[in-house]
Amino acid sequence: MSATNKTTGTARSTTPIVEVREIGKSYGPVNALSGVSTTVNTGEVTCVLGDNGAGKSTFIKILAGVHTPSEGELLLDGEPVRFSSPRAALDAGIATVYQDLAVVPLMPVWRNFFLGSELTRGVGPLRRLDVKEMKRITYTELDNMGIDLRDVDQPIGTLSGGERQCVAIARAVYFGARVLILDEPTAALGVKQSGVVLKYIARSRDRGLGVVFITHNPHHAYPVGDRFLLLNRGSSLGNFEKKEITLGQLTSLMAGGAELDSLAHELEREMGRESSLVQQFEAEAERLPGVVGEAGSRVRE
Amino acid sequence: MTTTDIVTVGNRPRLERRPLRKIFARPEIGALVAALAVMLFFSVYTSNFMTLSGAGVWLESASTFGIMAVAVALLMIGGEFDLSAGVMTGFTALIVGVLTSHYGLNIWVAVLISLVAALAVGALNGFLVMRTGLPSFIVTLGTFFVLAGIDLAVTKLITGQVAIQGMTRVPFYDSVQPLFGSSIQIGGGTFYVSVLWWFAATILATWVLLRTRAGNWIFAVGGQLNSSRQVGVPVLKTKVGLFMTTAGAAWLVGMISLFRTSTVQANTGVGQEFIYIICAVVGGCLLTGGYGSAIGAALGALIYGMVFQGITFAQWDTNWLRTFLGAMLLLAVFLNHFVRTRAGGAR
Ligand SMILES: Nc1ncnc2c1ncn2[C@@H]1O[C@H](COP(=O)(O)OP(=O)(O)O)[C@@H](O)[C@H]1O
Ligand SMILES: [Mg+2]
Numbered sequence: 042m043s044a045t046n047k048t049t050g051t052a053r054s055t056t057p058i059v060e061v062r063e064i065g066k067s068y069g070p071v072n073a074l075s076g077v078s079t080t081v082n083t084g085e086v087t088c089v090l091g092d093n094g095a096g097k098s099t100f101i102k103i104l105a106g107v108h109t110p111s112e113g114e115l116l117l118d119g120e121p122v123r124f125s126s127p128r129a130a131l132d133a134g135i136a137t138v139y140q141d142l143a144v145v146p147l148m149p150v151w152r153n154f155f156l157g158s159e160l161t162r163g164v165g166p167l168r169r170l171d172v173k174e175m176k177r178i179t180y181t182e183l184d185n186m187g188i189d190l191r192d193v194d195q196p197i198g199t200l201s202g203g204e205r206q207c208v209a210i211a212r213a214v215y216f217g218a219r220v221l222i223l224d225e226p227t228a229a230l231g232v233k234q235s236g237v238v239l240k241y242i243a244r245s246r247d248r249g250l251g252v253v254f255i256t257h258n259p260h261h262a263y264p265v266g267d268r269f270l271l272l273n274r275g276s277s278l279g280n281f282e283k284k285e286i287t288l289g290q291l292t293s294l295m296a297g298g299a300e301l302d303s304l305a306h307e308l309e310r311e312m313g314r315e316s317s318l319v320q321q322f323e324a325e326a327e328r329l330p331g332v333v334g335e336a337g338s339r340v341r342e
Numbered sequence: 343m344t345t346t347d348i349v350t351v352g353n354r355p356r357l358e359r360r361p362l363r364k365i366f367a368r369p370e371i372g373a374l375v376a377a378l379a380v381m382l383f384f385s386v387y388t389s390n391f392m393t394l395s396g397a398g399v400w401l402e403s404a405s406t407f408g409i410m411a412v413a414v415a416l417l418m419i420g421g422e423f424d425l426s427a428g429v430m431t432g433f434t435a436l437i438v439g440v441l442t443s444h445y446g447l448n449i450w451v452a453v454l455i456s457l458v459a460a461l462a463v464g465a466l467n468g469f470l471v472m473r474t475g476l477p478s479f480i481v482t483l484g485t486f487f488v489l490a491g492i493d494l495a496v497t498k499l500i501t502g503q504v505a506i507q508g509m510t511r512v513p514f515y516d517s518v519q520p521l522f523g524s525s526i527q528i529g530g531g532t533f534y535v536s537v538l539w540w541f542a543a544t545i546l547a548t549w550v551l552l553r554t555r556a557g558n559w560i561f562a563v564g565g566q567l568n569s570s571r572q573v574g575v576p577v578l579k580t581k582v583g584l585f586m587t588t589a590g591a592a593w594l595v596g597m598i599s600l601f602r603t604s605t606v607q608a609n610t611g612v613g614q615e616f617i618y619i620i621c622a623v624v625g626g627c628l629l630t631g632g633y634g635s636a637i638g639a640a641l642g643a644l645i646y647g648m649v650f651q652g653i654t655f656a657q658w659d660t661n662w663l664r665t666f667l668g669a670m671l672l673l674a675v676f677l678n679h680f681v682r683t684r685a686g687g688a689r
Contacts, residue, residue: 127572128574139572141568141569143568143572143573144566144569145561145562145565145566145569145632146565146566147561147565147628147632147633148558148561148562148565148632152558152561152562155558156558156562156570156573156575157562157570157573158573159555159558161554161555168554169549169553169554170552170553170554170555170557170558172553
């Protein structure tokens with residue numbers, strides 16, 4: 042398993058913002074995640090891929106401070122950390138945009154943008170919202186992300202799903218996020234809307250954020266991703282840099298390869314990894330179309 | 343393939359600006375139009391509606407309902423109901439009445455005690471709702487009946503009657519009375535101080551709603567509770583504060599009715615909670631929370647006051663008032679529903 046770390050660890054000279062090592066989480070008897078490692082670097086997108094129930098949400102909830110890991114280590118700027126609450130993660134610059142986006146549909150865009158962190162001026166009973174400034178900042182921040190809303194006064198519910206995602210992302214970026222976690226931002230969107238969101242993921246990356254992009258769609262992940270963490274039934278199928286894997290390999294690994302490989306993985310746990318049966322399965326997985334040579338071998342040591 | 347989509351979407355035309363539609367999307371616009379229509383109708387139909395003496399009567403009528411409607415509107419925007427708001431106006435007045443006329447307590451102290459009691463009941467409502475997660479409709483229905491029972495039983499137990507009279511004989515009554523029950527004569531019309539309280543409450547509530555952080559939080563907790571939590575809005579503080587505000591308003595109205603008439607009935611306020619809600623809804627508040635306006639609620643109360651007195655001026659059977667209110671409510675709900683589906687928030 043240390044090979045996985047080496048692949049990502051030695052390729053970079055700079056320290057990743059976030060590094061997870063052999064992290065795991067069980068909900069009581071349910072082992073939702075185990076032995077997962079990856080890194081999040083400045084100006085890069087780390088994609089977390091996997092089917093429903095693969096453990097993607099569990100993984101990001103650990104990063105976001107919602108859950109504390111049952112095993113493994115979380116490093117922030119190279120230092121081990123333990124987030125006691127989502128607030129703690131947020132204070133460390135890790136912002137999460139959940140699927141429900143944390144917006145209030147009937148409220149204007151600018152009020153949503155600053156909700157919970159409103160700007161005020163004046164003191165005592167005259168302390169009041171700095172409406173003009175908040176509108177201005179909302180407009181400029183969205184504009185910087187390439188979203189041209191002439192009217193930041195419209196209810197956010199009137200925006201399209203993709204635009205709402207983008208406002209949520211812009212908000213996280215403005216409030217000082219260094220790491221942006223997006224939980225399946227494109228899952229409920231059509232092709233075009235997904236495109237818009239992917240564009241803002243790329244923009245956030247270009248602004249120097251580390252992005253964690255969760256999706257079950259390799260076609261969404263591949264164009265923007267720099268690193269791909271594949272999850273299946275709570276364990277890692279591998280952690281690839283973009284140059285190590287093609288879209289075809291990624292897709293096929295998620296589809297067929299995933300099944301075979303996880304079976305091999307399960308057997309490995311049961312019977313020890315030297316078992317001939319495990320070796321046989323691994324060989325089988327490698328022979329699958331699409332998952333060739335190097336990529337396949339990276340799945341296991 | 344994805345890249346071309348990005349480009350296409352990126353070049354999408356800008357959203358148009360439609361100022362007229364923006365005005366009609368204001369929550370209070372319906373109430374404003376209705377208020378003008380009602381005013382016009384009774385001004386033409388009756389001779390004394392649009393006189394100073396007439397105006398004094400319907401403004402007074404609207405004022406106490408207006409104070410409550412504004413507070414209830416804030417609460418409704420925050421996503422909650424308070425069915426105990428009506429009975430609380432009687433509860434606070436009775437506390438002052440019993441403590442002063444029966445136990446001889448200083449009237450200023452009694453007025454303060456009754457405020458504290460009201461705020462405590464409001465806080466209790468808020469904590470019960472927030473801690474149990476039960477709908478406020480049910481929780482405050484409970485406190486409504488508890489208080490209604492207390493009002494009657496305790497008043498009867500202590501005074502042997504179902505009303506408190508002779509408040510004017512209480513020492514220092516005259517020092518408190520101007521604050522809540524005084525009036526001035528302008529050209530044959532009697533204008534009560536309660537009208538000023540009503541205007542003040544409306545202005546204050548509008549300021550809070552639109553220009554303070556608390557107002558932002560009120561819209562947020564009523565519009566989407568979970569989202570508010572996630573972005574760090576103090577949900578509990580906001581909701582409990584709203585229930586306490588409503589209770590505080592009920593105290594004010596209790597004092598106004600006590601010091602205007604110098605008597606209080608044990609069943610004062612019972613049944614009026616629905617009128618407050620109707621005024622707020624007519625004023626543009628959504629029953630589902632997250633949308634509405636204090637000015638709208640004040641206009642709703644103005645409509646109520648004008649119709650209430652207008653029907654009397656026109657010498658119609660006053661029972662029509664309820665029918666009118668019901669029809670108004672339905673119309674307002676349909677209008678609000680339409681606005682909501684148009685103004686987004688389909689989710
Ligand atoms: N709070 C929880 N309690 C118990 N089991 C959970 C909980 N959350 C998730 N799980 C289980 O953990 C596994 C991974 O879930 P999740 O992380 O939500 O996957 P994904 O987001 O990839 O669909 C699933 O089998 C799920 O049933
Ligand atoms: Mg999930």
